[in-house]
Amino acid sequence: MSIRPYRDIFRRQSRQIMVGNVPVGGDAPITVQTMTNTLTHDISGTIAQIRRAEEAGVDLVRVSCPDKESTAALKTIVREANVPIIADIHFHYKRALEAADAGAACLRINPGNIGSADRVKDVVRAAKDNGCAIRIGVNAGSLERDLLEKYGEPCPDAMVESALDHIRILEDNDFFNTKISCKASDVFLAVAAYQGLAEACDYPLHLGITEAGGLRDGTVKSSVGLGMLLWSGIGDTIRVSLSAQPEEEVKVGFSILKSLGLRHRGVRIVSCPSCARQGFQVIKTVEILEERLSHISTPLSLSIIGCVVNGPGEARETDIGLTGGGNGKHMVYLSGVTDHHIADDQMVDHIVDLVEQKAAAIEAEIEAEKARSNAAE
Structure with missing residues (x-):
């Protein structure tokens, strides 16, 4: 029986994009990101969380933008932060336009969820005009109704199909500065979905086991899922989703990369x-x-x-x-x-x-x- 060198990790070859001044994908180091859990319009509280994450070594920080007050605060937050800020957008396309104008380095959206083709074009135009990347965020808990009807339940094939559908929307608008996530709280479902997506496209992949849990159980669950993917060479940026402070997510993320010899800090x-x-x-x-x-x-x-x-x-x-x-x-x-x-x-x-x-x-x-x-x- 032939066994590959046991310490070798052969990273999947993905295209490289820029999130602000941080390269993601290609031969760039695997980046670690987190997300603030403050009310975004609480500018001082949000910046304080970002500072603690920066001290822990974070590369990218995601900030939720559910309303006008949040995107209004984003301009100050972007200016004060020392790392690129990703704006988390769900259904309101105008929040994406506002976030892009406010200086967000990346917009986390699902193009199919933000309305008509014209609205998608508006978001893409805003991203291009402001030099924003876009992260397509597929989640097993919020798959499109037609895919749930087609497959009967969240499954790897449904998640990959959702991701490819969203990619196609952006590509039809001549946008390629994209990274993709395919998250689930079930470790096996998430791993299988990412494996399928890694074979189906060459975009950089953002890894995460969503709603992983508290500090202890969530760390174990994320380490198992992300560890399997990273060891097989899949993954260009990671977030450990914990019911804990953002800096704890960063510390665990670096510990996972350090344990696999993929990145060394501290x-x-x-x-x-x-x-x-x-x-x-x-x-x-x-x-x-x-x-x-x-x-x-x-x-x-x-x-x-x-x-x-x-x-x-x-x-x-x-x-x-x-x-x-x-x-x-x-x-x-x-x-x-x-x-x-x-x-x-x-x-x-x-x-x-x-x-x-x-x-x-x-x-x-x-x-x-x-x-x-x-x-x-």
């Missing part, structure tokens, strides 16, 4: 579940370190292992390692090599200092490489 902590052999309180230590190192965006790895059974092996594979020892003294590894001991009462502060120093060194080397490259040009 500290990847390898830690043991702990047992009676542990030389220090592993669970509490990791909890504190995750919080205190959350500001680090530089990709690097840290192993926190409670004893010497697996500690040395894990430490060899990480930038910085800590292995529990006896008498309150623990071994610190740097670049996989034993370096020095540290006492219990100094351990956390010491590890934070080491990680910050390592991150600074990596960033300095990156800047130096850029300078050398610019000088060579």
Whole structure:
């Protein structure tokens, strides 16, 4: 039996579009996005949520625009945000026109839901005039009535047909700056729909398991569904839909990409579940370190292992390692090599200092490489 290299992920070849200044699809990094849950016309509250998502590393933020007050606020929100803003539009085509004029980088619509062919043309014209992308958002919970009558229930074929119908509407209007989602709360339905859509077109795909649930169950459900698709090479941008704060969605999104080696941001902590052999309180230590190192965006790895059974092996594979020892003294590894001991009462502060120093060194080397490259040009 032939088995492909187990770490290789061969991404589906999609066309690339631009959402503001962020490339999506093609060979661009898989982007992470979230959605605000404030009332959009609460400008200060919405911007505060966007700021927290930006601190977590978000690439794109979606904002719901159900009424005139929301699109009126959008202009200020777009100006204040440091990332492209996507306007979420459902049935009111005028909200799409207003959002495009307000500076939205992308409109999330279903062309078939916003009315007559003339209205679709108006939205497409507004998108073109303002440099907007469009995301077609198919959802198993809101499929068109004729498709439900045809197939009897939401199913992968119905969802793919819906997506292709909406794509055709935009293509008939000479619009191709499009990405597509095909979401469902059922993991198997969503995965099958995305697999079918990936074969049927070359547009970039926005992945999501919709209404996934709360922070714990929703994280697991999204990780299973998105993980299957990403591992098979499907997906150009993702949103983890949680009943939680937007920045939590961003953190989980990056963790999913990090676990698959698709994108690296921040500290990847390898830690043991702990047992009676542990030389220090592993669970509490990791909890504190995750919080205190959350500001680090530089990709690097840290192993926190409670004893010497697996500690040395894990430490060899990480930038910085800590292995529990006896008498309150623990071994610190740097670049996989034993370096020095540290006492219990100094351990956390010491590890934070080491990680910050390592991150600074990596960033300095990156800047130096850029300078050398610019000088060579």
